[in-house]
Amino acid sequence: MYFDSFDSPLGKIHLLADESGLRQLTLCLHHPFEQCRDWQHSPSFLAPYKQQVLEFLEGERTDFDIPLAPEGTEFQHKVWQALRDVPYGETCSYSDIAEAIGNPQACRAVGMANNVNPIPLIIPCHRVIGRDGALVGYRYGLEIKQKLLDMEKETAH
Structure with missing residues (x-):
C-alpha cells in the first residue's frame, strides 16, 4: 500500500x-x-x-477518472456505485439511492453504507440529503457537507 x-x-x-x-x-x-x-x-x-x-x-473537475478499489460488502458497493451516478451539483435522498439499487426498504442500510464510504468526495456521499431536503448526516460534519454542496452548485451553473 x-x-x-x-x-x-x-x-x-x-x-x-x-x-x-x-x-x-x-x-x-x-x-x-x-x-x-x-x-x-x-x-x-x-x-x-x-x-x-x-x-x-477548486471547482475545475466534476468527475474522476482514477481507478477506485474500496473495500466493502456487495451491498455497500451497490450503494457506492449508485452514489457515483448522482450528477455533480445535484442531490438525492437515501430513499432515492435505495430505489436505485432495487431495495426500496433499505433506506437505513443505505445511510450506514454512506457513513462508512472509504472514498468521500470521489464517491460523493455528500450529495445525499433528507427526503424533505434537510441536510442530514455526514461523517465530516454538516458544515463541510454544505460547503461541498455549495461549491458544486456554484460551479455546475
Whole structure:
C-alpha cells in the first residue's frame, strides 16, 4: 500500500492506494489517519489521485477518472456505485439511492453504507440529503457537507 498526505481547502487529506486503485481518502478533521508500518509513503504514486482531488475542490473537475478499489460488502458497493451516478451539483435522498439499487426498504442500510464510504468526495456521499431536503448526516460534519454542496452548485451553473 502507498500513502500520501496533502493540504487542501478542506484541511489535510490522506490517500491510500495500491495497484488496484484508490482504497481510502480521509479528511483529517475528526478522524486521525492511522498508518500501518508496511505502508510506503509515495507522493509520486499518488500524484494523479491528489491532482484530481485538488481539481475537484477548486471547482475545475466534476468527475474522476482514477481507478477506485474500496473495500466493502456487495451491498455497500451497490450503494457506492449508485452514489457515483448522482450528477455533480445535484442531490438525492437515501430513499432515492435505495430505489436505485432495487431495495426500496433499505433506506437505513443505505445511510450506514454512506457513513462508512472509504472514498468521500470521489464517491460523493455528500450529495445525499433528507427526503424533505434537510441536510442530514455526514461523517465530516454538516458544515463541510454544505460547503461541498455549495461549491458544486456554484460551479455546475
